[in-house]
Amino acid sequence: MKIERRETLRVLSLSGAAALLGLRASESKAQCLTTDDILGPFYIPGAPETPQLAPAGAPGTPLFITGTVYARDCETPVRNAKVDVWHANDGGGYEDGHYRGVVFAGDNGQYSFQTILPGKYLNGAQFRPRHFHYKVSAMDTELTTQVYFEGDTSIPADPWASSPAAAGRIIPLSEDQSGNLHGVADIYLDVEPLTNSQEGQGFSPAQPALRHIMPNPMSAEGRVQAFLPAAASVGLLLFNLNGKLAREIIRNQKLPAGMHQWEFRAETRHGLRLQPGVYILQLQADGRPADSKRFIVV
Ligand SMILES: [Fe+2]
The missing domain is CATH 2.60.130.10 (Aromatic compound dioxygenase)
Structure with a gap:
């Protein structure tokens, strides 16, 4: 081990x-x-x-x-x-x-x-x-x-x-x-970050949104950020390209509005490791898909 x-x-x-x-x-x-x-x-x-x-x-x-x-x-x-x-x-x-x-x-x-x-x-x-x-x-x-x-x-x-x-x-x-x-x-890009306080110009999603997967591609561990415009019950699901659920990262986590972050490891505490490949990370809010991003495990 x-x-x-x-x-x-x-x-x-x-x-x-x-x-x-x-x-x-x-x-x-x-x-x-x-x-x-x-x-x-x-x-x-x-x-x-x-x-x-x-x-x-x-x-x-x-x-x-x-x-x-x-x-x-x-x-x-x-x-x-x-x-x-x-x-x-x-x-x-x-x-x-x-x-x-x-x-x-x-x-x-x-x-x-x-x-x-x-x-x-x-x-x-x-x-x-x-x-x-x-x-x-x-x-x-x-x-x-x-x-x-x-x-x-x-x-x-x-x-x-x-x-x-x-x-x-x-x-x-x-x-x-x-x-x-x-x-x-x-x-x-060498541009000023426009935050949620600058409504209508930059990042001001009305919907729950995945913000950052870092690093991408990911080898062993990284972090995922998501923004919630309102309190929600949140799920983070990982699918492979065939649509098969590969990992449930979090399930029905009740969270307030704002930015949230989770640590992510390719290997679970049981020693099971994700196969290298392309995955789709889906953010769910109140049981419905809200946003998704692709990322690669190497
Ligand atoms: Fe070229």
Whole structure:
């Protein structure tokens, strides 16, 4: 048992290391801020507003990305942030009319889109690693960056992806039983957090809302925050992608209005550990689903 525990801790510290490298690159700014990356030559303004970037029937491996846009305090969601994404097709080519889309973050800062795994293309003599280009904007601030994927063998030779500043933007992908890939790409934008006291501008949900799952992906333990606009009996349920209940984190907990936080461990006190994969965390209020977020256990 003790050996297993040590291994769990070691996994935690390894996966945390990538995030830390990214954080230290920008010490003068908030530690969590997402670093920028080059725009590249293939950006086209005015992409369609759609969460479906690849055309129907496009060749390639289906890929589902979700994430939350946070403000510079590293925890307040940025409602209605604009997320503009473009990427290469399966063969590594950019197309003017496809593989581009704009999505907007919801009240809880969450955005999502689906597409196919971007292909690699030659940049000089080297292949660029698979990547998404992002432009994320809110409140007159715009971040241009790129997101890469853990384990990509083209990362070490790529000057942008191998930069220490990119470490926090290399995300793991996990595969479901149907062969689809899933990833979480949270974005930390250098904007002022707008709290609930600034009604109508920032995070002021009228409904109970999941606020923060940290870290995401999670290896061994983390925390979950939720906001309740009014007192409620709260449940937190974890489902796998097939809709099967994997864990009941809390059940019918009577709580007052305000922000609440729970510790979460991938391993229960009985020594049962969640399988690595993609999960959907559902917040229930008074017995009804109120909000949900995806997160990944690695
Ligand atoms: Fe590119």
